[in-house]
Amino acid sequence: MTSALCEQFGIDFPLFAFSHCRDVVAAVTNAGGFGVLGATAYTPEQLDRELSWIDEQVNGKPYGADIIVPAKFEGKGEKDVTAQKLADRIPQQYRDFINELLAAHDIEPEPKPKLGGTSLSGDTGKELLEVAMSHPIKLIANALGVPPDYMLEAGREHGVPVAALVGAREHAVKQVRAGVDLIIAQGTEAGGHTGEVTTMVLIPEVIEAIEAEGANVPVLAAGGIVTGRQMAAAVAMGAAGAWTGSVWLTTEEAETAPYTVQKLLAASSRDTIRSAGRTGKPSRQLKSAWTEAWLPSDGGRQPLPLPLQSMISEPVLRRIDALAAQGHKGAQQLATYFVGQGVGLMNKVKPAREVVREFIEDYLAATERLSNSLPS
Amino acid sequence: MTSALCEQFGIDFPLFAFSHCRDVVAAVTNAGGFGVLGATAYTPEQLDRELSWIDEQVNGKPYGADIIVPAKFEGKGEKDVTAQKLADRIPQQYRDFINELLAAHDIEPEPKPKLGGTSLSGDTGKELLEVAMSHPIKLIANALGVPPDYMLEAGREHGVPVAALVGAREHAVKQVRAGVDLIIAQGTEAGGHTGEVTTMVLIPEVIEAIEAEGANVPVLAAGGIVTGRQMAAAVAMGAAGAWTGSVWLTTEEAETAPYTVQKLLAASSRDTIRSAGRTGKPSRQLKSAWTEAWLPSDGGRQPLPLPLQSMISEPVLRRIDALAAQGHKGAQQLATYFVGQGVGLMNKVKPAREVVREFIEDYLAATERLSNSLPS
Numbered sequence: 001m002t003s004a005l006c007e008q009f010g011i012d013f014p015l016f017a018f019s020h021c022r023d024v025v026a027a028v029t030n031a032g033g034f035g036v037l038g039a040t041a042y043t044p045e046q047l048d049r050e051l052s053w054i055d056e057q058v059n060g061k062p063y064g065a066d067i068i069v070p071a072k073f074e075g076k077g078e079k080d081v082t083a084q085k086l087a088d089r090i091p092q093q094y095r096d097f098i099n100e101l102l103a104a105h106d107i108e109p110e111p112k113p114k115l116g117g118t119s120l121s122g123d124t125g126k127e128l129l130e131v132a133m134s135h136p137i138k139l140i141a142n143a144l145g146v147p148p149d150y151m152l153e154a155g156r157e158h159g160v161p162v163a164a165l166v167g168a169r170e171h172a173v174k175q176v177r178a179g180v181d182l183i184i185a186q187g188t189e190a191g192g193h194t195g196e197v198t199t200m201v202l203i204p205e206v207i208e209a210i211e212a213e214g215a216n217v218p219v220l221a222a223g224g225i226v227t228g229r230q231m232a233a234a235v236a237m238g239a240a241g242a243w244t245g246s247v248w249l250t251t252e253e254a255e256t257a258p259y260t261v262q263k264l265l266a267a268s269s270r271d272t273i274r275s276a277g278r279t280g281k282p283s284r285q286l287k288s289a290w291t292e293a294w295l296p297s298d299g300g301r302q303p304l305p306l307p308l309q310s311m312i313s314e315p316v317l318r319r320i321d322a323l324a325a326q327g328h329k330g331a332q333q334l335a336t337y338f339v340g341q342g343v344g345l346m347n348k349v350k351p352a353r354e355v356v357r358e359f360i361e362d363y364l365a366a367t368e369r370l371s372n373s374l375p376s
Numbered sequence: 377m378t379s380a381l382c383e384q385f386g387i388d389f390p391l392f393a394f395s396h397c398r399d400v401v402a403a404v405t406n407a408g409g410f411g412v413l414g415a416t417a418y419t420p421e422q423l424d425r426e427l428s429w430i431d432e433q434v435n436g437k438p439y440g441a442d443i444i445v446p447a448k449f450e451g452k453g454e455k456d457v458t459a460q461k462l463a464d465r466i467p468q469q470y471r472d473f474i475n476e477l478l479a480a481h482d483i484e485p486e487p488k489p490k491l492g493g494t495s496l497s498g499d500t501g502k503e504l505l506e507v508a509m510s511h512p513i514k515l516i517a518n519a520l521g522v523p524p525d526y527m528l529e530a531g532r533e534h535g536v537p538v539a540a541l542v543g544a545r546e547h548a549v550k551q552v553r554a555g556v557d558l559i560i561a562q563g564t565e566a567g568g569h570t571g572e573v574t575t576m577v578l579i580p581e582v583i584e585a586i587e588a589e590g591a592n593v594p595v596l597a598a599g600g601i602v603t604g605r606q607m608a609a610a611v612a613m614g615a616a617g618a619w620t621g622s623v624w625l626t627t628e629e630a631e632t633a634p635y636t637v638q639k640l641l642a643a644s645s646r647d648t649i650r651s652a653g654r655t656g657k658p659s660r661q662l663k664s665a666w667t668e669a670w671l672p673s674d675g676g677r678q679p680l681p682l683p684l685q686s687m688i689s690e691p692v693l694r695r696i697d698a699l700a701a702q703g704h705k706g707a708q709q710l711a712t713y714f715v716g717q718g719v720g721l722m723n724k725v726k727p728a729r730e731v732v733r734e735f736i737e738d739y740l741a742a743t744e745r746l747s748n749s750l751p752s
Binding site: 342 | 544571578601606609610646673717720747
């Protein structure tokens with residue numbers, strides 16, 4: 001493709017691949033797309049190692065990093081908010097509720113369960129950003145609100161475009177006014193944190209809003225996109241390319257556990273749900289006994305705010321994943337995984353390079369299909 | 377356009393317009409699209425009058441009718457289920473709940489509120505179908521399950537293709553096996569009854585599933601589509617055309633009340649919600665104090681099954697609409713309206729003919745945009 005975005009980023013095909021796995025990032029970048037490493041869960045030292053490894057693999061080809069610094073979270077703006085002080089805000093009844101849920105699925109509760117990190121409070125965001133900027137990254141992406149000033153400033157200083165994920169037109173306008181260089185408009189069908197508006201409506205809405213601002217900020221389409229024909233659909237609506245995540249989970253390079261891969265391959269588009277039961281903010285994931293337990297509409301419990309909900313849920317979910325992989329039936333009922341509705345179209349494990357190739361072929365076929373709909 | 381579908385239906389542009397208003401149906405058909413009259417709420421006599429009027433306007437050009445006969449509803453298969461017997465199944469606490477809701481919004485409850493009809497139990501479906509078939513309709517559409525045998529047989533007998541709306545891949549397969557001629561795959565962003573899967577995911581999923589059946593049944597894309605670029609996106613993904621509804625509500629021809637039109641023009645894509653509070657099955661509509669009252673997750677009440685919920689809600693909602701139009705503040709908070717997320721892109725009242733023209737222009741521009749994304 002010969003779009004302005006391809007020229008700007010030095011890529012052959014404007015397919016952006018978000019992954020927590022460095023192998024996927026490198027493979028997509030080497031195949032002519034643009035890999036983006038999800039960095040939030042790493043320590044600064046770990047991130048440095050991962051990015052150094054990618055640098056060795058991609059031989060100067062472009063890639064990016066994604067660091068989530070939420071604009072709002074429990075404890076923001078308070079002085080000396082330690083993890084312990086946040087932990088003290090978790091009501092005992094929530095710990096009891098989780099222990100009962102585990103017991104109901106034949107899992108022994110731990111007497112003193114560890115709490116998860118507070119990475120979603122952005123407490124390591126600045127350090128992670130500094131590490132990322134010490135590598136030749138070509139994009140820094142943020143989610144859950146306008147990026148903090150230090151991220152926008154670092155981007156300008158290092159000449160690295162800053163991207164922001166948004167799920168609503170109003171948020172896109174706010175981001176553009178704050179000076180973001182690239183908008184990722186993510187529909188409700190996406191895996192992970194999402195809003196309510198679908199990709200089909202959100203893309204034209206966001207593009208229209210940015211035009212109305214008189215701004216010239218490209219929009220990547222995200223949400224449900226796991227094939228080239230969907231990417232072509234987004235470009236027909238005015239998107240400059242696609243931002244993808246779920247489709248890489250079932251690639252050969254991904255570190256997804258074999259049990260989870262099987263669950264993803266078998267899942268239909270109706271097997272996901274937007275649930276706040278994992279991080280405290282609605283995020284799309286596989287439906288399971290865990291997501292059911294946090295559905296207030298079905299008598300479940302109202303989740304805690306970000307990051308308290310992750311602090312209690314993530315360590316437990318990791319234990320559940322490990323047990324599920326060993327064949328524990330109760331754990332298999334509870335296990336969930338961040339993934340979008342596109343999971344219904346993911347039916348085979350493939351190398352990431354092959355996914356990129358199929359995307360391109362399918363994109364070309366879709367372009368031809370649309371052209372052929374007109375009288376010649 | 378020169379698609380097989382255009383040839384089959386004798387139209388210039390595969391834009392199908394669902395409307396309860398005969399003027400919209402005739403205007404779209406006369407502009408080169410395909411108008412479809414939503415017939416379920418009419419008596420057989422009324423429907424005959426409406427279709428005769430359309431016949432006079434369109435001069436032989438093609439149009440269709442939509443008659444909803446749900447596959448499942450309260451009382452189905454029972455002998456002698458009268459409206460009164462169904463009414464007896466509505467618990468008193470539901471009537472009380474509605475009266476309290478009205479009182480909380482300064483609306484005097486009626487001492488003996490009328491009950492709505494049971495049209496959604498399909499009790500007049502057969503008669504409506506006979507009336508429709510006595511006119512030169514070119515399509516009959518059904519929703520909420522596989523069409524009853526009498527509809528499929530009447531279609532074959534009269535040479536009228538039968539279409540079915542589906543919101544999930546599995547439902548499309550069932551419909552194709554039952555012998556339906558056209559699938560309308562409707563994403564969750566659509567107004568009215570919808571499933572959970574978004575248009576962007578559902579279209580490729582349904583097309584893939586029909587191909588896997590070895591069937592040759594065209595798919596119309598529905599859900600959120602109010603512009604030509606979105607229609608082009610759907611065609612790029614393999615759809616044969618678009619089925620639209622919301623966009624016609626703010627046309628000059630529509631009988632939408634002026635107060636409602638203003639509300640629709642002002643609404644953003646985030647102002648709709650899938651709520652069962654109107655018919656007992658999830659349907660997308662404007663968020664309001666009414667839809668909130670039926671959200672079990674926020675302490676609201678669990679709606680009754682189809683058609684009991686419509687029986688208690690529709691007459692009240694009509695009263696609310698009338699009061700809202702007169703400026704009653706409480707009624708304005710309660711008033712809702714079936715509409716999809718595309719409402720966020722509907723910002724101006726236009727003649728229906730103009731909407732068709734803009735669709736075509738926008739479709740052409742989108743096709744060019746996608747073609748231009750490739751190296752020449």
